[in-house]
Amino acid sequence: MRRELGVALAVARKDALAELRGRHAAVSTVFFAALVLLLFGFALGPDARRLAEAAPGLLWLALVFAGLLAVARLHELEAEDGSLEQLALYPVSRRALYAGKALAAAAAMLLLGALLTVAVAVLYGLDPAAGWLPLAVTVVLGAVGFGAAGTFYAGLTVRMRAREVLLPLLLLPVTAPLLLAAVKATAAALTGDPFGELVAWLQLLAAFDVVMLVAGAAAYGFVLED
């Protein structure tokens, strides 16, 4: 178990280093997410109340779209120069490799989530400080869930020719429960929770995370098989 943890951390650290050094990709992803938020703002018009109501949904849509780029990028690093095949040849369990890749993806999502929450607050006039703790829990659970699911599907599609199309086609339907729960929990955190639904949505997010992590760890070995 300790060795598996060491392997997972080494994989995550390697991904983070490579991603931070290839800064152009990380910066592009952040700009893409900010652009999505801005365009949604234009599409909804200048009505501040309407924007505030839509803010939780827009935050998570922008996060999911940008997250698609991030998880795809983390696996393209491996596909470059045959690295994914080499990674599969180390004498370590597949679940440790999966855990490392998912950890890196979740960290990237968490960073994106923090930046986009600030951007949403500025663009749509919200005050995230009011419900910061439930909001932080929501973003963490959402980041872990999307990282877990995205890592599996990005690994599945990375060697396919039409991966740019297949990844969203496969991943987005699977993340529908995550999106629903995350939007509802974010709305409850930002605008109050009169019906006491917040905990239930957070529980759904946590359940999604557990299911995705377990399924991803169990199935990642098939992803690495050629």
Added chain:
Amino acid sequence: MPQTIYVSPRSRGLFDSPPAAVVTRDVARLFGETPALAGVSFGMDAGRVVGLLGPNGAGKTTLLRILATAIRPSWGSVRIDGLDPAVNPIEVRERVAYLSHATALYGDLTARENLVFSATLLGLGGVESRERVAAALAAVDLEGVADRRVRGYSAGMRRRLGLARLLLGSPSLVLLDEPYAALDADAMGFVDRLLVAWRDAGVAVIVASHAADRIAAQADGTLRLEGGVAVEARGGAVRLLDGAPAARPADQPHAVGDGVLTAGASR
């Protein structure tokens, strides 16, 4: 390049009667409908260097990838040190080191970071990892540029770094796919010395290369593939086994005893 190379010796005496390092029986691999390997059966012992020869498309890389556990055979069986990769994949991967066509390095990491990452995944840590990484970098003469990102390396430097990765672990089987590609004369000599060091350490080595003359000079035997079929085993280090197809070019020698075995001769 250094003249002496330290290679971790394999533990001896694990078995009263050590199994052959590699045994394959009727190993075949289809890619879609296309057979890349059509049933290869051979065996080789530990402490031998075997050259894997054949024209483009003969199945050399496919055979190496199967032995490395990168892909599964469509049918047939493989044993490495007596272990079945389908049953004991991690134990087999502990024993096998593979240098593929692609160098499989992370361009945004430095050479040292690439090797430290590999060392960690090979189960090395702390002082041992640092020492082996430093020794491997010194062996391939990349110490001076070890902290530069690999993206700026030439093809030859990448190849040398790929070779350095093989020096981190303690494999019992080393698989090299075109190890001389992109190397200058000095570095090619280094590969030759590396083959000797591995042989002396009891490691089995299979080298796929188009440099037939160089391989013939370095190897204890050669296995020739043509059209996905093993057609000839030359030298005592490698044997064609039962299950090998009878396909044999008419100009191949038939006799056994002069160091030449042909397909079907050992049946």
